Amino acid sequence: MPEGNSRPLWILVVVLIVAVAWTQYVADPIQYKMQEKARPKAGGGELMVQLPGQFIVASVAGFKEVIAGALWVRADTFFHAGQYEAIIPIVRLVTWLDPHNVDVYSTGAWHLDYNFVDTNQMSDKRYIPAAVALLKEGIQHNPDIWDLYFELGWTHYNKKILDYEKAVEYIEKACTKDGVDPNTGQRVPRPEYVDRMLAHMYEKVGRFEDAIRQWHRARKRVEETIARERKKKKGGYVDTTSLDVCDRNLGLLYLRMAWRYGDMDAYKKGLEIYKRLASRKDAPAQLVEATRGAEADYTLRVATNNPPRDALKPLDAGFEVTWKKVAPKVFIIKGKVNLVPASEYKDLASECFTHWYRDNQNAPPEQRKLWRDGCRIRWILRDYDYKMPELKTFSYKIDKSQTIAWDSVYVSGGTFSDRIDLSQDPDFYPFKADKYKLTIMFVPQQAECPDYVQDRIGWKGEALRDKRYLDTKTQPGFHLLRKEMVLTKDDVL
Amino acid sequence: MIIWSIAKTTVGDALRKKVLQIFLVVAIGLIIISLSFSQTLSFSSRAGSSTDIMLVKSFGLGLMAVAAWLISLVMGVSLIPQEIERRTIYTILAKPVKRYEFIVGKYLGAVLTLAINVAIMGVVFIAVCVFKAMGAEQPVTPEETGLPLVGMQQVGLFDWNMVWGVIMIFLQFTVLTSVVLLFSVFLTPTVNFFMGLGVYIVGVMAPLTETLSSKESQLHPVLKVFYRVIHIIVPNFDKFNVTNTLLHPETHIESMAKYTGIVTLYALFYSLLLMLLAVIIFRKKEV
Amino acid sequence: MRSLYVARPLPATEFSSGHPTQKPIKPASNEWSEVTDSYRKGGVIVADAIAVRNLTKVYGGALKNRVPAVDNISFTVAEGEIFGFIGPNGAGKTTTIKILLGLLFPTSGEAEVLGMPAGDIETKRRISYLPESPYFYEHMTGAEVIEFYCRLFRMGTAERKAKTQELLERVGLAEDGHRTLRQYSKGMLQRIGIAQALINDPDLLFLDEPTSGLDPIAHKDITELISSLGKQGKTVFLSSHQLGDVETVCDRVAIINRGKIVKIGTLDDLLRAGRTVITFAKAGSDLVEQVKPYAERVSADGELVRVYVESEENVHSVLDTARGKATLVSVLPQRQTLEDLFVEIVREVRK
Incomplete structure (x- = not known):
């Protein structure tokens, strides 16, 4: 004999169902708006497969950020142990689980840019497209803050790619965005x-x-x-x-x-x-x-x-460069470049401000410098038909058959010389192509070109002249020095 | 008054449960341990210590959610069966106590227990966050540019978003408690545990059932209807899952207060609904 | 209106009106035959505290082929009676009590408690229940538990405190009221159970196996308490398989086995219904033949002839027949113990 009549209770049940439906209806749009941004855009399904079983459950059960945090701490231990290969898949998972952890994108990109190094501490350039793609994905998820635009701009500017125009574009973008205090979440000016x-x-x-x-x-x-x-x-x-x-x-x-x-x-x-x-x-x-x-x-x-008009006075660079194979995959690059003799600073207008020439002249003869050093000559050795891939989506799987290496050589006393040993890291430099291209060049606007050199040759290298290697076409309006050689397999191996 | 004394007794009883105490202590321990988490693998223009703080926050919120999840499940499944097993329910119902008073009292007690547990964890968690943020002042230097140093970036101490986070956890598991309480009227604890677990997982995956039942879905119409029904019936636990938004507020929550308000109502209505169903069933239930 | 109840007759629809206490309770049909067995205290007709009519309980609802836990039982318990409800485990004792308390709902039949349908919330103010080995909330002290139960009767703070103290003293736990139940022995827990059953000074108490598993002292205390309740005029419905207790304290007993009431009556009625052994000496063989129709069994043992007789009437017949034909040695009524009766009945039913 149950207590009383249930009908009023059932009426209440119906009322409550309506109330629940109403709150859902009101909350839904706000929720979707929030979660739309929180949901990763990259293909989650494939990534899910890479997660350990218990993580899958946990990540669907709403503990994604915890898993992401745990993985990221794990990445840290890998980093300290030098297991760099293990970090990148974690970066992938973490950014997928928690696409708003800006730090992971920038750290991941930095890692891709710098940490895969050969025995000579030269980084594996094949990872750069992945770094760029990772940052771009991060921007997609976090388009309203300056951080990753800046990071991407910096990568283009100085870190790796040397694409100054693109770099400017990204930094311009960064300058239109605010920042967020990652602790309190309050908007803060960048x-x-x-x-x-x-x-x-x-x-x-x-x-x-x-x-x-x-x-x-x-x-x-x-x-x-x-x-x-x-x-x-x-x-x-x-x-x-x-x-x-x-x-x-x-x-x-x-x-x-x-x-x-x-x-x-x-x-x-x-x-x-x-x-x-x-x-x-x-x-x-x-x-x-x-x-x-x-x-x-x-x-x-x-x-x-x-x-x-100091930068308009022509300066003959007298660029000379020789390349020699001393052993398979071991080369010596040697050359001369007329950048920049001390005498060229005489009567420069900037002298009135810097007094470098005056001080140099006043120094005891044995300390007197004939050259003002500081330029760097860049060399790029790559498969003949290599083009830096542009990845639509981030993937850390690189084409291991490609060879691409670059670095720069310090110019001292008008000469430069470098021994490039690519023989010890066949993983990095497989040399599978039949033909290779070696470019040796000087670019005045590159970040490593000191201001005092630009004082002499101008921002765009207007003063640069060279009988053989002056290049005015690659970058219209700019004067570069550039020597390009095509190498056969025999030249390299 | 009867409801209140049953609730109070339930709280006292639940708080002394060893299992629940262990969950609580472990969660608090882990939250405190998370103080030592630091991310040296950090190479960004952001202040490194802020990243550490975020790590502490995401860990803390997650741990609290797990603990609250276990507490509400483990506490909820035994709520009624234990009374029967101890035969206390007979002495209580032999007294002039209406059956709804018993159920409501039990439910209130369970929610209070959950509130106390979440509050304890929440206080520790927020204290840990503040502690971590203290003195976390980072010089902001643009890397490698050789440009002049910019200065110090102050890290904010108190983050209101974390309070919202704790409230959301409480609301979420209040609903789960109601689900389990409803089941505990007619299911054995073990079956109930897995039922509760299942409902929770399905509820968390609300976006999935939503997608599967949407117009764009390629599924068979019958399956679509099935998923739609599931989506409508099962409480939408995903509604309370705002951790990511709280951790990364750059996603612009227009009004967290408004959303919390609506979600509170949602939790309230849903819990009342489940409690009412429990009452209706329990009135006719033989004990 | 219900509280006006003093000593209530069975519902007026079934009986002609009249003063309740003088009303001869005589139901018309045989269905109600059990009612006539009602024990009438001191010859005064008293109303029923419990009335059960054709009560059947089948667990599992509509499922077929279920054995009923309680199978069409009817009985009444008069006010002021200490009623023993005995039977082996699984006989349907607890089921019957739970139905009377409104914890279970009958499959068919009716159950009335203090004149109201079982489970009536107002009636619960006047009854109480002690389940078989109750546990209560272990984290509370004895006093807290009693206070908690007091709250369920909506008592005010002062009243609660006083009542708690009084009850703890009454069950001999005044010294232990501040200890948590975790530290209590089984006997102490049972005393707490008794104390909570006494909070509302009930008119009717349901005690389910109140003495099971207790040490002898606790056992004695509790049986004494039950007796004293009876002396205070309370109705006690005592379910037990501790037959000794039932024999000591109960006025009337029902034996239930496999869901059916097998025997019901006052202890005297039930136990006196045993045999009488009439012993003769120097009896002729014809006498043996003559008394055989009245006897259950006749045995000759040398000079002595023992005649086992079932009913009182037959005792007289045997004595009349034998008058002058033999020397009467003894007429011994063999009063059974409740245990004998119980075992006998249960065995019979099993056959």
């Missing part, structure tokens, strides 16, 4: 160095107008930050060195525009900035002296109507 990085890059590729604009923009952001800090700290100490960084760089950019191409307006603007910096009580003596020198140079040039 670090100021991202903006400054872009200005530097514009300058490197010779886009002065853009660079100037970017320096102003970067400085404005710094000003805003400082104002905010002042408000917050109410009279406490606020670090303003970032402002000086912007000022010095912008000033120098103006001065270089003047020294290299004779833009006297820019000279004036640059000087104004430096005079302001030098007038401060705590200004370093060197800066004060450099400013004074530049000011005198400016006054003289205005008076004599003699704008400097």
Whole structure:
């Protein structure tokens, strides 16, 4: 004899079902919006197979992030044990389980870029497309923050690929995004160095107008930050060195525009900035002296109507390079390049600011340098028909039959020489092709080209001349030195 | 008052269960141990210690979820059967106690026990997060550019998102507790454990059943209807799974508070519904 | 309205109206024959505390071929009675109690407790139940358990405290009230069980095997307590297979076996129904032939002839027949123990 009548309860059941349905209906769109972004775009099914059984259960049971974390900690131990091959599949799994862990993308890409090294500590370049694809996937999942754009730009710029135009594009993108405090999840402005990085890059590729604009923009952001800090700290100490960084760089950019191409307006603007910096009580003596020198140079040039055009004076590079096989897969690259004799710094406009030539002349004869070293010559050895693959989706399985290697050689005293031993790592350099291409070149805008060299030859290498190896076609508007050789199998093995 | 005293007794009883204590202690231990997790394999423009903090957070939330999951399952399955086994249910129902009062009291007790457990873990977890974040100030240097140092990036101490995370865990397993309680009215603990487990897994995979039953699905219409029914009936545990969004708030949660509010209602309504069904069945149940 | 109940007649639809206490309870049909067996305390007609009519319980509901746990039983227990419900394990004792408490629902038939259908929530204020070896919540102290049960009767704090103290003293646990049940012995647990059954000062108590597994002292305490309850005028429904206890405390007994009530009546009725042995000396052989129709068995043992007689009537017949034909040595009624009866009945039924 059950208690009472059940009908009211059943009515309540129906009411509650309606209520449940209603909350589902309201919550669904918000949930989908959230989870759409949280769901990995790469093919999860195949990846699932790679997970250990208990992980599959756990990952469908809503503990994906824990599994991802556990795997990532595991990756760390592999890293310390030097088992680099084991890390990449983990990177794949972790980014699939937790596609918002930005750190894993950047670390994974760095790892692919740098950590697969041969006995000579040269990294395996065949992994670079994978690194790029990984970063691109990361951007797909995290399109609203600056981090991975910056990472990708940096990879293109200096890390590996040397594609400066592309690098600029990515860093430009990064400069339109905010950051997120990975701890509290609050929106935070991206670090100021991202903006400054872009200005530097514009300058490197010779886009002065853009660079100037970017320096102003970067400085404005710094000003805003400082104002905010002042408000917050109410009279406490606020670090303003970032402002000086912007000022010095912008000033120098103006001065270089003047020294290299004779833009006297820019000279004036640059000087104004430096005079302001030098007038401060705590200004370093060197800066004060450099400013004074530049000011005198400016006054003289205005008076004599003699704008400097240092980068337009041709410089014969006299590029010579020989290549020799000393043993199978062991080569010696040797050569000469007229970059840059000390004498070339005489009467350069930048001299008024740097005093390098003067100081060198004043040094005791045995310490006096004939060359101002610092350039690097890049060599690239690859299968004749090698083209860097562009991966649509990230995969760490590389084509092990390909051979591609590059590195750069330091130029010292106008000569360079390097022994390249590719014989010890047949996995890295299988040499399976019939023909190979060896390119040896000098590119003025590459990150490793020092500013003082550019003072002489210009941002785009305008002053560079060479009877045999001047290349003006590969990058229109730029002067490069480039020697390309086709090698047969016999030449290599 | 009767409901409340039954609830209180249930809480006292459950809190003294060795198994549940072990789950709790192990979870807390692991959360504390996670303090020492650090990720040296970190090469990004982000501050390294922030990555460590995120690791602690994801571990903590996950561990709490696992512990709460086990606690609600293990506690829930024995809720009614144990009363029968100890014959306490007879002495209680021989007194002027209505059957619904007994069920509601039991349910309330179970939810309170879960709340106490999750709260204890939550407090430890949030303390661990704050501790980890303390002094985690990282210099931010652009790598290799040789550009001037930018300065220090302050790592925030308290993360409200983690509070939401703890609440979500509680809500999620409140619903699971209700499922298991409903089953415990007529199933043996062992069968119930696996039933509860099954319902949980199906509920977590709500996106899957949703996809399988969607218009785009290639399945046979009958199967589609089957999956649709499953999708509608089984509580959508996936609704509470916002860990990723909480850990990576860059995905822009428009209003976490709003979502939590709606999901709270969802959990409340669903639990009430299940409890009501349990009452209806228990009224006619022979004990 | 229910609380006005004092000593209630069976429902008015079945009996003509009249003053309940003077009403001769005489159901018309044979179906109700058991009712006539009701023990009438001190010759005063008392209302029934329990009335069970044609009660059948088949576990597993509609499934066929199930053996009923309780098979069409009917009995009543009068107010103030200590009623023993005995039978072997699995006979249907606990099932009957659970039905009376509303924990189980009968398959057919009716069960009334204090005049209301079994399971009535208001009636539960006036009854109590002690299940067979109860455990209770181990983490609580004895006092806490009693307080918890007091709460179920919606008692206020002060009342609860006082009641708890009183009950603990009554069952001899006043010293141990602060200890958790985990530290209690089986006997102490049983005392807690008794204490919780006494909270509401019930009119009717259901005690299921209250003495099983107890040490002799606890055993004695509990049987004494049951007796004292009877003296206070409480109705006690005592289910047990400890026949000694039942014999000591019960006014009336029902023996249940395989779901059926095999015997019901006062102890005197049940046990007196044994044989009488009449012994003669110097009896002629014709006498032996003459008494045979009245006797169950006649045995000659030398000079002595023993006649085993079932009923009282036959005893007289035998004596009349033998008058003057032999020397009467003795007439010994053989009163059985309850145990004998029980074993006999159970054996019979098994056949």
